[in-house]
Amino acid sequence: MTEHSSYQDYTDLRGDGRIILYKRPNYAKPVWNVRLKVPGATGYVVKSTRTVDFYEARRFAEDLFYELEGKSRRGESVRSPTFSKVYSDWRDSYPLTMRGRTEVYINGNIRRAELYLLPFFDKTPVDRIDEKLMATYFIDRQSGTKVLSNVTLRHEGTVLRHILQFARTQGYISAVPDIPQPKLKVSPRPDIPLNEWRRLYIFLRAYVRNAQDARRHRERLYLQNWILILANTGIRVGEMRRVRWNDIGQVRTETGQVRVSISVNGKTGSRLVIANAGVERYLKRLWDHRSSELGDGPSRREHIFVSRDGKPIQSFKKGFERALSECGILFQEDGQKRVPY
Numbered sequence: 001m002t003e004h005s006s007y008q009d010y011t012d013l014r015g016d017g018r019i020i021l022y023k024r025p026n027y028a029k030p031v032w033n034v035r036l037k038v039p040g041a042t043g044y045v046v047k048s049t050r051t052v053d054f055y056e057a058r059r060f061a062e063d064l065f066y067e068l069e070g071k072s073r074r075g076e077s078v079r080s081p082t083f084s085k086v087y088s089d090w091r092d093s094y095p096l097t098m099r100g101r102t103e104v105y106i107n108g109n110i111r112r113a114e115l116y117l118l119p120f121f122d123k124t125p126v127d128r129i130d131e132k133l134m135a136t137y138f139i140d141r142q143s144g145t146k147v148l149s150n151v152t153l154r155h156e157g158t159v160l161r162h163i164l165q166f167a168r169t170q171g172y173i174s175a176v177p178d179i180p181q182p183k184l185k186v187s188p189r190p191d192i193p194l195n196e197w198r199r200l201y202i203f204l205r206a207y208v209r210n211a212q213d214a215r216r217h218r219e220r221l222y223l224q225n226w227i228l229i230l231a232n233t234g235i236r237v238g239e240m241r242r243v244r245w246n247d248i249g250q251v252r253t254e255t256g257q258v259r260v261s262i263s264v265n266g267k268t269g270s271r272l273v274i275a276n277a278g279v280e281r282y283l284k285r286l287w288d289h290r291s292s293e294l295g296d297g298p299s300r301r302e303h304i305f306v307s308r309d310g311k312p313i314q315s316f317k318k319g320f321e322r323a324l325s326e327c328g329i330l331f332q333e334d335g336q337k338r339v340p341y
Contacts, residue, residue, distance in 0.1 A: 013058060019065050021049075021057055032057030036065050040072040071174075080172055083121035083129065083163075087113060090166040097166075109159045116141065116156055117163070126167045134160065135180045192338065196329045201228065203327040221289060222305060223319040225282040230340070232276040237340050239266035241312060246300040248283065316340060 008023040008030065018037045023030040031052050036045040045068060049057040091110055098106050120137050121129060137160075138153060157179045164176045192200065204224040211217035230240060242265060249261040251274060260275040260283065283304070290298045293308060303312040320340050324330040331337055 013061065019061050021054070021061055032061075034061040034064065036061070036068060038065070038068045038072050041068070080125040080127035082123045083126050084118060084123060086126045086167050086170070086172065087118055087163060089170070090163050093166065094162070109155075109162065112156055112159050113163065117160055126164070127173050129164065129177070131177050131180045134177070138180070192329065197231070200324070200327055200329060204228075204323065207323060207326070218289070218308070219319060220323075221285065222313065223316055223323060225286055226305060226316050227320070227323075228282045229275075229279055232279050232282075233262060233273050235262065235264055235273055236266050239264040240305070241303075241314065242266075243304050244301055245287075245298060245304060248304075 008025050009021070009032075011021040013019040013021060018039075020035040021032050022035070023032060029052060032049045032054065034047055034049055034057070036047075038045060045064075047064065049060040051057050051060070091113070094110060095106050117137075120140065121133075124133070134157075138157075141153060141156070142148060161176065161179050164173065167173050168176055204220075204227065208217065208220045208224050211220050226240070229235070230237070235243070243262060247263040249263070250258055251261045252258055257277065259277065260279045262273045262275060264271060264273055286304060287297065290302075290306070298306075302310060305313045305316075307313055317340060321330060321337075324338055329338070
């Protein structure tokens with residue numbers, strides 16, 4: 001081993017300056033570091049071998065050299081940029097690559113990356129982001145006091161995949177690693193037991209009847225029948241928002257009963273929902289009320305749940321919380337707030 005003024009145990013493995021092993025001084029138990037000069041690439045690649053054993057360090061250095069030499073021959077980047085550098089470039093190009101998606105979606109994903117992904121991965125070379133490190137990220141995200149939903153964490157995984165796909169197109173990585181799905185905290189939506197459900201629908205009758213004026217009566221009538229229809233069909237909130245009168249039909253069961261059918265379109269695609277008995281009454285209430293407002297029956301193309309001016313009602317969340325609060329069942333015994341879903 002030859003001497004070098006700046007390093008300890010400075011070793012030129014090939015004698016041509018392309019693979020250098022050395023130790024930094026002033027460490028009680030210094031590990032071996034490697035400095036590589038890859039043909040066709042500018043500058044040096046410097047990494048720690050993370051071992052004090054010379055032969056293990058030599059094997060690491062030689063394997064890394066030939067791996068990077070292969071990348072250089074294929075025209076790929078040898079010196080992998082940090083995640084923060086890739087994020088910066090991705091952020092600038094993302095709106096262009098996602099044309100057709102809403103501005104809210106695009107800006108929301110950029111914000112997720114800035115708030116959560118960037119602080120964690122930051123200076124990590126992007127080619128060192130593997131399944132193990134990503135699993136550590138998800139575990140770290142669950143270690144806080146706030147319970148994160150599965151949906152939240154999967155959204156962050158989607159954004160991370162977008163960034164790594166960008167890194168691949170730039171030649172920084174050869175392939176996008178699989179985004180791991182570690183065990184996530186389960187956050188089932190609070191339900192309503194049968195005895196409290198009976199309490200709610202009895203309460204809703206008086207809630208509508210005792211409305212102080214026509215505006216509140218309308219709001220409560222629509223809320224009441226929205227709750228009853230969702231509970232007796234299993235239709236999702238987002239699906240119900242898009243249902244129009246011409247989506248309503250009828251089917252006859254094997255026992256000869258006539259039931260309401262509702263054609264819905266949601267995140268799982270189109271499907272036909274067969275309602276429980278009684279849903280026809282809830283729909284008739286809405287039809288009759290809307291007909292009274294218009295002086296005639298509503299258009300078959302009109303949404304079922306609309307404001308007075310015919311615009312679809314986007315959310316019943318506030319009314320739902322207010323009704324359940326007055327009914328005394330907004331929270332479960334464990335303190336979880338009940339939500340429309």
